[in-house]
Amino acid sequence: MKKSTLLSAVAAVSMLATSAAAHFQMNYTPESALDKGKTIELRQVFTHPFADEHTMDMSGVEEFYVINKKRKKDLKDTLETITFKGNHNSGKGYKSTYKARRMGDHLMVLKPKPYYESNEDIYIQQITKTVVNVAGLPTDWDRELGLKAEIVPLTKPYSIWTGGSFTGVVKSNGKPVPFAEIEVEYLNRDVDLRNNAMGPSKVKAPHDSFVTMGIKANKDGEFTFAIPKAGWWGFCALGAGSDKEYKGKELSQDAVIWVQAKDMK
Amino acid sequence: MKKTVLVLALATGSLFAHTALMSCFDNGDGTVTCEGGFSDGSSASGVKFRVEQNGKTVIEGKMSEYSDFTFEKPSGAYTAVFDAGEGHAVKITGSDITE
Numbered sequence: 001m002k003k004s005t006l007l008s009a010v011a012a013v014s015m016l017a018t019s020a021a022a023h024f025q026m027n028y029t030p031e032s033a034l035d036k037g038k039t040i041e042l043r044q045v046f047t048h049p050f051a052d053e054h055t056m057d058m059s060g061v062e063e064f065y066v067i068n069k070k071r072k073k074d075l076k077d078t079l080e081t082i083t084f085k086g087n088h089n090s091g092k093g094y095k096s097t098y099k100a101r102r103m104g105d106h107l108m109v110l111k112p113k114p115y116y117e118s119n120e121d122i123y124i125q126q127i128t129k130t131v132v133n134v135a136g137l138p139t140d141w142d143r144e145l146g147l148k149a150e151i152v153p154l155t156k157p158y159s160i161w162t163g164g165s166f167t168g169v170v171k172s173n174g175k176p177v178p179f180a181e182i183e184v185e186y187l188n189r190d191v192d193l194r195n196n197a198m199g200p201s202k203v204k205a206p207h208d209s210f211v212t213m214g215i216k217a218n219k220d221g222e223f224t225f226a227i228p229k230a231g232w233w234g235f236c237a238l239g240a241g242s243d244k245e246y247k248g249k250e251l252s253q254d255a256v257i258w259v260q261a262k263d264m265k
Numbered sequence: 266m267k268k269t270v271l272v273l274a275l276a277t278g279s280l281f282a283h284t285a286l287m288s289c290f291d292n293g294d295g296t297v298t299c300e301g302g303f304s305d306g307s308s309a310s311g312v313k314f315r316v317e318q319n320g321k322t323v324i325e326g327k328m329s330e331y332s333d334f335t336f337e338k339p340s341g342a343y344t345a346v347f348d349a350g351e352g353h354a355v356k357i358t359g360s361d362i363t364e
Contacts, residue, residue: 101290
């Protein structure tokens with residue numbers, strides 16, 4: 001997976017040929033910890049959050065819903081197709097709004113249709129969790145949904161100090177995935193909601209291994225990552241899902257979760 | 266007062282180790298809903314709630330089984346008070362309560 005991602009990066013942008021960036025499904029919203037309920041903006045984009053050298057065309061959405069105080073609400077009809085501008089190309093994505101009015105956690109799950117990665121001749125499907133909290137009441141953030149591929153957080157994804165850490169468990173259909181391979185990337189830019197575009201890079205990686213950081217879960221599928229900088233961090237457990245094939249080709253069914261760190265000031 | 270504190274403590278476990286929380290929104294139909302809770306996720310069901318105007322209580326009740334309370338929006342300035350016991354009251358000013 002990583003090797004072929006490198007190949008695709010080489011093919012796509014020769015100038016950035018040394019950047020081995022990972023695909024990350026985003027369900028972006030600017031703020032995950034809200035003081036009170038409000039209508040939030042969301043952008044669903046399939047990209048490489050650190051290097052942003054290629055924005056993929058999303059193939060569609062299978063499921064998009066939110067859970068608040070155990071109540072599930074379908075959000076698929078709220079999605080509107082957009083062209084999202086990365087720093088090197090544009091890709092098909094979505095935008096939506098959601099009224100996060102009730103107190104507590106709003107646990108969103110986005111299950112896109114598998115994306116065909118022609119450079120690797122495989123399909124990729126990243127089941128993505130994003131949690132937004134209203135007024136500090138914890139209700140659903142740690143809920144295990146029994147998804148085919150899922151990262152169950154042991155740390156609240158919206159209340160992490162810079163320098164703190166995030167711990168999660170990689171699961172598939174409720175069972176831990178031992179020694180799961182996890183990619184970690186920093187959303188290295190601001191998202192321009194008005195223009196549906198990515199901003200410039202904030203930090204430079206000292207070495208390729210820092211662009212997409214590869215870590216592994218332990219024997220219980222559990223992993224911890226210390227967060228060095230404020231902002232959004234994405235975690236992707238590669239091929240953790242139980243579906244291994246799509247349209248006669250290999251499927252990498254991944255689990256993604258996004259967490260947001262804040263500076264102490 | 267002491268009796269109430271005791272009852273609350275029994276009802277919600279180690280209540281006082283946690284922060285009382287409240288969030289309110291305007292339903293847009295002349296009513297307002299306030300939701301209460303505690304920072305450890307425990308329920309606010311049965312906890313006292315009131316609406317004050319000019320320092321006087323105009324509406325009084327308890328949080329429902331869903332830890333919320335819906336009331337008719339008073340005309341003029343008001344304050345919603347989630348009263349989880351001494352030192353644990355959360356107040357929200359009516360002007361901060363929006364749709």
